[in-house]
């Protein structure tokens with residue numbers, strides 16, 4: 001492509017001046033040239049007339065000297081004629097034989113050059129001779145040249161004056177304001193302190209200047225806002241907005257720098273990885289505002305409980321870290337961790353009431369455990385998980401074997417997810433029968449995992465892990481759906497199985513998905529009220545009583561009775577129990593196992609039965625294995641029995657066979 005032609009960049013001032021000059025000079029020169037042309041055209045006939053007149057006068061003047069042949073007079077007349085300014089040279093040729101033509105010319109002129117005019121000299125019709133005059137061809141030019149100097153002076157004066165006037169007007173009206181606009185814009189561009197330029201003019205440039213002032217005010221405001229937002233973003237990028245503690249990004253940097261400094265100075269570091277126990281239920285129950293307020297208070301306490309040189313950070317939700325500098329003494333770190341635990345466990349006063357949480361702390365040391373900051377964090381995290389697995393509210397110091405345990409836990413989680421996809425879980429059913437008649441009243445659905453390698457696994461092998469990794473809600477949903485589908489199938493087959501109880505674990509119970517899952521499963525399978533029952537442990541009921549009560553009311557509304565599992569192991573408040581209106585209390589197997597021999601258990605079981613009856617609740621004895629147990633329980637008024645004596649948990653087919661056998665027995669009886 002041909003390169004675009006570049007014009008030199010001129011300032012507006014230079015362009016205007018050049019423009020003015022051209023605008024004034026070009027017309028002036030054009031006018032002048034035209035005027036010359038007109039003048040020349042007008043002069044030409046006059047000059048011709050004048051020449052003709054000179055010729056006429058001279059021929060008339062020569063008649064007498066030629067007639068009288070007075071040579072000196074003739075010469076005199078010729079020389080006088082030559083003095084005429086327009087005459088360059090002349091020649092007189094007499095008509096006399098042997099006479100020579102007389103030629104005269106001005107200095108520098110040559111006879112025969114110039115514009116020739118000729119005429120005969122006549123006397124009464126007789127030809128005396130011929131006069132030829134060569135006139136100056138530049139005659140008009142000379143006349144014009146004389147005029148030209150004056151014209152040029154006039155034109156120059158005109159150019160000067162009009163240029164001056166234009167320059168003054170344009171400078172005042174255009175260039176000056178443009179210069180001010182330029183300065184105003186430059187000031188704005190420099191982004192320093194800008195004093196608004198005052199514009200009193202009402203023309204376009206004045207308006208433009210005023211607009212620029214407005215634009216500047218707006219841009220300045222916008223910049224202020226942006227600066228503010230930028231600062232806020234920078235703060236947010238490094239600081240946790242809720243607690244004002246360093247966030248994960250900043251903590252990582254601080255940890256990296258601390259490890260580098262400790263390495264240089266030969267010092268030790270201890271990292272406390274803190275995770276709150278039961279924080280999620282607080283959030284779910286009291287709402288996020290309460291959860292946030294709790295986190296803010298705990299963050300302040302954490303900050304206050306360690307030295308100002310130590311780093312306290314919030315990594316995410318309920319995860320905090322404390323990096324202790326110069327931590328060579330194991331017992332001092334342990335004492336600090338204890339202090340942290342105590343501080344975090346103290347109730348937090350919130351508008352919704354006093355809330356207490358506990359924490360699990362994992363500790364790892366640099367350089368004893370880890371040689372870089374990433375490993376240090378990862379090991380402290382692993383140790384924290386170990387603390388959680390031990391029930392939380394404690395501190396665990398990192399040990400190499402934790403890594404293996406963590407690996408195993410991760411593998412189990414992956415396998416469980418796969419098992420859900422591959423449908424490897426199954427439900428077994430254990431009957432609940434009437435203690436007196438042996439009639440089938442219902443069953444308890446118990447999950448099993450048909451593991452492809454390890455065979456049929458009991459829930460003890462995977463339920464705690466599922467709770468730990470959060471898979472319990474999916475597993476629970478599967479159980480509920482499967483139990484409902486099974487109830488529907490039995491109903492369709494005309495089999496009476498009574499109430500089917502499903503176990504709902506603590507985390508699952510407080511998960512917002514539970515009620516949705518139940519509603520959908522009941523609707524999809526057509527399960528009617530009383531056909532499905534929820535089994536909750538006493539300890540679940542006794543935690544976070546307000547939420548528990550709310551959820552149970554919703555369950556009642558869905559037509560789902562409640563059965564309290566493992567009863568006797570917790571410390572239920574009687575009035576509270578009455579409030580929850582459970583359909584059944586299930587006496588824990590540990591109290592049944594030594595009956596009827598163990599006196600203490602006898603007293604306790606009797607008391608539970610009496611208590612339940614006084615509240616209008618039925619009692620189920622779990623783990624009935626002997627006839628003696630059965631007899632004792634029946635005699636003290638326990639209505640329902642469950643245990644190996646009656647039947648072990650069996651798959652659906654096995655349970656169906658049991659149900660048919662029992663109903664036949666009843667009919668026969």
Ligand SMILES: Nc1nc2c(ncn2[C@@H]2O[C@@H]3COP(=O)(O)O[C@H]4[C@@H](O)[C@H](n5cnc6c(=O)[nH]c(N)nc65)O[C@@H]4COP(=O)(O)O[C@H]3[C@H]2O)c(=O)[nH]1
Pocket residue numbers: 430445446447458459460463476479502503504505535565566589622623624625642643644645649
């Ligand atoms: N020694 C002895 N044991 C007896 C006897 N009768 C029943 N059992 C066992 O006692 C447990 C009763 O269930 P649980 O107390 O609700 O205790 C259950 C329950 O808490 C939990 N679980 C079972 N299925 C589920 C489920 O689908 N979801 C949840 N969240 N938990 C479940 O796992 C626990 C253990 O379940 P299982 O291993 O099936 O163990 C069952 C059952 O096999 C007896 O006479 N002697």
